[in-house]
Each structure stands twice: as structure tokens, then as C-alpha cells.
Amino acid sequence: DTEVTQTPKHLVMGMTNKKSLKCEQHMGHRAMYWYKQKAKKPPELMFVYSYEKLSINESVPSRFSPECPNSSLLNLHLHALQPEDSALYLCASSRPGTGAPNQPQHFGDGTRLSIL
Amino acid sequence: AQSVTQPDIHITVSEGASLELRCNYSYGATPYLFWYVQSPGQGLQLLLKYFSGDTLVQGIKGFEAEFKRSQSSFNLRKPSVHWSDAAEYFCAVGGDAGNMLTFGGGTRLMVKP
Known part of the structure; x- marks a missing residue:
């Protein structure tokens, strides 16, 4: 069983829809991440939150909007997505690495997202 | 910039045979190294990590990895593979700055009965 919970597991949406992906962890981690993973490829980092503040945005299009309402929750709001955005979206968490060894x-x- | 290379895209082994998955990294300082496994339809599960100390690290599911600084390698090994080990394996390197992970391209392991 994973300690990071993502909902929904699957999502099909049209290009004009608005939806949100949710991620929750109760390990006391203060760094949270969104990744996008295409088939047969490694995960690609999208966003990093550290202590509930956005610290890294890997030049992600504005149709993806992250939100970290508290230390346990991470959302990814989706709007006007394109077919090429179909992928597995992974959430991750860790202890912040700044000033300490990089934590796993x-x-x-993940959420399997399909754009029609 | 840090980078990770997994030279083998696919590997097929017989059940019960030994396994070694290769990983080479490029990083200027002391690397933090990880191996993750991903089964179909699932997220990434941490198998083991290396931060410092003993260069042979033990992980879950009977896996181990050896850090060799002179070869910039962190190869994953298992003495006897089980059919349930069939999955995608990712090597990753992290640095001191923040929490950035750089993944290798992955190695898909297939296990023959």
C-alpha cells in the first residue's frame, strides 16, 4: 500500500472541461511534487512545493495550475488540456532536502488522464 | 548538470537467474542515488538508496546495489529473480540543492518461466 494517495485513479475529459487531480500524504513531509509520465518514459518533473510554497515550476503550460492548500494536500487543476497532455500524473512527497541530505x-x- | 544513463532498455532473464541492471551517473559532488521500481499501472516504489557510508546497500525485495565512485556507477543486483520482479526499473540521482531528482531512461525487465 502506498502512503501517498491520489484520486481519481482514472480520468477522461474533453478539451474544454475543468477538472482537478488530488494528492494526499500523512507522513509529515513538507515537500510535494507533480510529475508527468508518458508511456515507456521516466517521470518528468512539473512542480515542486516546499513548505506549501511553489518552489519549482518546470516551464509547465498555464493550463496546469497547482495548489497546495495545506501540508498534507496537493492539487493539480486542469483546464483546456490538449490530447498530448494524456499521461500518467504522479504525485510524490519527501522531507525537504535543503540543508540536509536529499531525501527519497x-x-x-498516479492518475491516468485521457484527453478526448 | 546531473544526468543518469541506463544503458539497457530491455533485459530478459530466466526465473531463478541472477540479475544486474546498470546505472551510470554524472554529478559533480557526492551523489544521492536511488533505485525505483514501477509495475504496470502503478507508481514508483523505492527499492533502495545511497547517501554515504557503506558502498553496498541493501534494499527491499532482495535487491542490493553497489556504489562505485571510480566508475560513476550504481548497479542494481539480485541473486535470484522471481516472476513478480518483471517491471520497469529507474535509477535516479539527487543533488544537494533542493529536492531535484534526475531519472535515467529506465530498464524494462522481463522474466521467462
């Missing part, structure tokens, strides 16, 4: 990231099982 713990991943959820």
Missing part, C-alpha cells in the same frame, strides 16, 4: 521521494500510484 515517495510516490502515489
Whole structure:
């Protein structure tokens, strides 16, 4: 069982829809991440939150909007997505690495997103 | 910039045989190294990590990895593979700055009965 929970597991949406992906962890981690993973490829980092503040945005299009309402929750709001955005979206969490050895990231099982 | 190379895209081994998955990294300082496994339809599970100290690290599911600084390698090994080990394996390197992970391209392991 994973300690990072993502909902929904699957999502099909049209290009004009608005939806949100959710991620929750109760390990006391203060760094949370969104990754995008295409088939047969490694995960690609999208966003990093550290202490509930956005610290890294890997030049992600504005149709993806992250939100970290508290230390346990991470959302990814989706709007006007394109077919090429179909992928597995993974959430991860870790202890913040700044000033300490880089801590391992713990991943959820992801949301499989399909854009029609 | 840090980078990770996994030279083998696919590997097929017989059940019960030994396994070694290769990982080479490029990083200017002391690397933090990780191996993750991903089964179909699932997220990434941490197998083991290396931060410092003993260069042979033990992980879950009977896996181990050896850090060799002179070869910039962190190869994953298992003495006897089980059919349930069939999955995608990712090597990753992290640095001191923040929490950035750089992943290798992955190695898909297939296990023959």
C-alpha cells in the first residue's frame, strides 16, 4: 500500500472541461511534487512545493495550475488540456532536502488522464 | 548538470537467474542515488538508496546495489529473480540543492518461466 494517495485513479475529459487531480500524504513531509509520465518514459518533473510554497515550476503550460492548500494536500487543476497532455500524473512527497541530505521521494500510484 | 544513463532498455532473464541492471551517473559532488521500481499501472516504489557510508546497500525485495565512485556507477543486483520482479526499473540521482531528482531512461525487465 502506498502512503501517498491520489484520486481519481482514472480520468477522461474533453478539451474544454475543468477538472482537478488530488494528492494526499500523512507522513509529515513538507515537500510535494507533480510529475508527468508518458508511456515507456521516466517521470518528468512539473512542480515542486516546499513548505506549501511553489518552489519549482518546470516551464509547465498555464493550463496546469497547482495548489497546495495545506501540508498534507496537493492539487493539480486542469483546464483546456490538449490530447498530448494524456499521461500518467504522479504525485510524490519527501522531507525537504535543503540543508540536509536529499531525501527519497515517495510516490502515489498516479492518475491516468485521457484527453478526448 | 546531473544526468543518469541506463544503458539497457530491455533485459530478459530466466526465473531463478541472477540479475544486474546498470546505472551510470554524472554529478559533480557526492551523489544521492536511488533505485525505483514501477509495475504496470502503478507508481514508483523505492527499492533502495545511497547517501554515504557503506558502498553496498541493501534494499527491499532482495535487491542490493553497489556504489562505485571510480566508475560513476550504481548497479542494481539480485541473486535470484522471481516472476513478480518483471517491471520497469529507474535509477535516479539527487543533488544537494533542493529536492531535484534526475531519472535515467529506465530498464524494462522481463522474466521467462
